[in-house]
Amino acid sequence: MNKLHIVSSLMATLLLVAGCSLAPTYEKPDVNAPSAYKETPQQTLDASEAGTWKTAQPSEEMLRGEWWTIFDDATLNDLEKQAQDANQNLKATAARVKEARAINQTARAGLFPTLDAGFGPTREKFSPASQFLPADGNVPAQTLWRAQASVSYEVDLFGRVSNSVQAANADTQQSEALFRSVQLALQADVAQNYFNLRELDAETDVFTRTVQLREQALKLVQKRFTEGDISELDVARAKSELATARSDAMTVQRLRAASEHSLAVLLGKAPAEFSMAANPLKQVTVRVPPGLPSALLERRPDIAAAERAMAAANARIGVAKAAFFPSLTLTGSGGFESATLGDLFKWSSRTFLLGPFAGTALNIPIFDGGRRKGNLANARAVYEEDVANYRQQVLVAFREVEDNLSDLRILEGQTATQDDAVKASVRAAQLSRTQYTEGAVNYLDVIDAERTVLQTQRASVQLQGTQAISTVNLIRALGGGWGDAMPKPVAEPSLAQK
Structure with a gap:
């Protein structure tokens, strides 16, 4: 009775610690986000936002909406829809999300017992010694029919199973965030290629x-x-x-053909299946409110993916720690067993077995040559790497926003200055042609003036293209759609449709 009492006490203690996690308490690392963007003109900041700190909340799953509709371009709207439906990179990323969800389902199965059933005969012969018979005793061979069900369940001691599930959940969320990142990159690439194509159309118009x-x-x-x-x-x-x-002019035509081919691939089409009529670019006047830097941590899907990788690595530290402690697996089987098939399902043929068929239910690790210690060190190192990657991703995101804000701020003045240069060069060319006709200047002066006109006009068109692409880049750097500037928020399509 004393031994039974000791065993019962031990089992009760193990059941009490079941589900106890050994993973470190997970907290997002501090990234020291500034209160405002450096390149945002102070006078453009909303009074309610200026100098106000906003704690970042997870919102990478928020509906991004059709942000490209702010450009009010029906052709661009149609191209974005085609890319969403047929781009192969997006389809591949959607398949990776399905893979992650399937792996997550496999990990979650560890939270539940497994149940198996079987039926069939077994032919066996016991030795005389096992039956307490003389060495020359004859034990005839026999056939036993069995119809049994077996159940097995690993008690989640020290959180090994639950931490594995948490890691798989974080991996799935990371995969979903990467899908949204690829989706946003595709949308931005389509818009950039489209505006680049229209810029080349405008250059072609200049050369014409x-x-x-x-x-x-x-x-x-x-x-x-x-x-x-x-x-x-x-x-x-x-x-x-x-x-x-x-x-x-032929050089510009060659560049346009290559740009059109690139756009076709983004749309999931062969270049031979796609062509777009010429449409010279008009100046883009859209102004994007950047919001607060702390909100960037909420919006960027690549930052969300880096953060989820960090959470998964933290949970796997708990899995590695749990390997140092005992594991408990409860097993049992029950059913019917008889020497003949006709007697198999009689009540007197019932049988059961509690406990493992081989080995022990409670396994305590003693020596493994340092394998568990190495696994734990590796799990901690992976977590440290993911923390560094997360912080680096945040820094890169801030830099991308600042770059595009400064580009747009400077381009606004540069395009106005370039327009003045175009007007002045056109006037100078007119005067030089008039003076040449009158014999006041030689033809070299006319050539120089006309070259200047061409250079200033091309530069003006290129600046307009750069301004449009920088606007798209800023939207991409901010994580997609934003606030009230979203004209038509729509639900994100399900991954199953990708």
Whole structure:
């Protein structure tokens, strides 16, 4: 009775510690987020936001909405929908989410007992010694029929199973956050490629007008040469400028073709299946409110993924620690057993077994050559790595927002200045052509003036393209849609549809 009492006390103690987690208490590390972005002009900050700290709350799953509709471009809206439905990278990422969910389901199965059933005969022969018979005793072979069910359950001592489930949950959430990150990157890439294509259309438009002007200039020069007013040198120079303009226009056409092919792949199409009509870019005037830096930690899906990886690594420290402590597995079986199939399901044929068929129910680790110690050290090192990766990801996110804020702030003034340069160069070219016709200047002055016009016009178009792409980059850096600036919030499509 004393031994039974000791065993019962030990089992009761083990059951009391079941589910007790050995994982460290998980807390997000401090990242020292600033109270405001450096590159945001102070006068544009909302009075309610300026200098106000907002504690970040997990909201990476918030509905992002169709943020690209703020550009009010029906073509872009259609392209984004096509990419959402057919992009292969997005489909692959959705499949990885399904993989993570399946692994999570496997891990959660450890919280429940396993139940098996079986039926069949067993042919066996016992030795005389096992039956307490003389050595020459004859024990005939026999066939036993069994119909049994068995159950097995690992008691969650020290939280090994629950921590494994927590790690799998965090892995699944990380995979879902990475899906949203890929989705956001795809949306931004489509918008950037689209605006780049339209920028090249605008450059093509500039070259078309330039070639027309050079053709007119060549006719004028040839006429003056025919009349004997100028030498053949001016004619050669005019032909050279015309040919150069045509060649540069072909370069832009080549770049446009490559950009169109890239956009086709983003839409999940072969380049041969996609073409887009020319549509010169107009200046994008959308202004994006960046909000508070602390909100960035909520919005960015890549930051959410890094944080979930950190949580999973923290839970796996608990799994590694639990390996140092005893494990308890409860097993049992019951059913029917008989020498003949006809007697198998009689009440007198019932049988049961409590406890493991082999080994012991309670296993206590004693020596493994340092394997468990190494596993624990590895789990802690992985967690430290994930903490560093998380903090680095936050720093990169802040830098990306600041970069695009500064780009847009500077571009706003630069585009206005470049417009002035375009107007001045056009006026200078008009004056130089007039003076050349009157014989006041030579043709080199006209060439220089026309080259300046082309350069300033191309620079103006490129700045408009850069401004549009920087706006998209800022939205991407902020994690997608934002606040009241979202015109049409919609539910995120289910992963099963990807």
